[in-house]
Amino acid sequence: MYRTCMPVLVTGSSGNVGRWVGEELHAAGADVRCAVRPPSSGQLPEGTVGFDFTDERTWAAAFAGVRALFLVRPPAIGNVRRDLLPAVAAAREAGVEHVVFLSIQGADRLRVVPHATVERWLQGSGLGWTFVRPSFFTQNLSTTHAPDIRDRDEVVVPAGRGRTAFVDTRDVAAVAAAALLDPAAHRDQAWTPTGPEALTYTEVADVLTDVLGRPITYRDPGLPGWFRHARTVLGMPVGMAVVTAAIYTTARLGLAAGLTDHVEQVTGRPPASVRTTAVREQAAWRRTPENPRGGQS
Ligand SMILES: NC(=O)c1ccc[n+]([C@@H]2O[C@H](COP(=O)([O-])OP(=O)(O)OC[C@H]3O[C@@H](n4cnc5c(N)ncnc54)[C@H](OP(=O)(O)O)[C@@H]3O)[C@@H](O)[C@H]2O)c1
Known part of the structure; x- marks a missing residue:
């Protein structure tokens, strides 16, 4: 097992879960790089890197030196094969070893949701993966x-x-952060955080x-x-x-x-x-x- 010492890239870092994943990782002393969409003008905030799933020019700098990736499928991206997975493939080429994917409860059964396509791709990708499949966000x-x-x-x-089974996004983030901090312990596992x-x-x-x-x-x-x-x-x-x-x-x-005890199991708190x-x-x-x-x- 190893604990993350290389930078972790957090996509969706301005979002409901991503922002708390960044906080959890910072609090744990991890080397965190928060991906934000490049602004049309002005400077990026410190600790962030410009990144857009649909803009290949942003990928190399964002992935450089990164070992673990927190992957969010933005709700606006419906066609994940075209608009999301090429960036994840590029992350793999750049040396990313483990992806913690923010999926959705039941993605293993609901084959039509885009999250199911991402999960299947990751399972065949050679990357280590952890799926975080939360219930409905409070x-x-x-x-x-x-x-x-x-x-x-x-x-x-x-x-x-x-x-x-409403779940707090901070609890979802805490589960994801645990997997990013210790990928080997969460490799090829799916967690379903619920309240x-x-x-x-x-x-x-x-x-x-x-x-x-x-x-x-x-x-x-x-x-x-x-x-x-x-x-x-x-x-x-x-x-x-x-x-x-x-x-x-x-x-x-x-x-x-459906309720699970996965938040407590992974984070040690209810x-x-x-x-x-x-x-x-x-x-x-x-x-x-x-x-x-x-x-x-
Ligand atoms: N809502 C629920 O109850 C629920 C439950 C289970 C699972 N989920 C899943 O959780 C995921 C997140 O959903 P959410 O509603 O909470 O969204 P969110 O995290 O609030 O927003 C999406 C994030 O993706 C970023 N983003 C958008 N387009 C991008 C692009 N082209 N390149 C890079 N980053 C981009 C956004 O950045 P900007 O700030 O720049 O827009 C934002 O940080 C979705 O896949 C959703 O299906 C949601």
């Missing part, structure tokens, strides 16, 4: 769904009464009601209603509205409720509950004096 509530909760006191998703409990969206709304001190309700708009809401209110691109409809249908069917994350993230749903009723008239 932070989706404080990002994607924040306007509904903040401005209209509603959680709006077409998930019926299905339960979801400690699977909640219905009615229960989520109850937690938010407690945390925020004002009533938050759950509304299931149905699939056509979700599609309209996602497009017109949340401003989602069509592809994302379709993918989220599929994800919430999975929850509705009861297929998103995963955060939805309540713990909600307390930490509550600023996302508070109305500010400048915006007392959010988007409502």
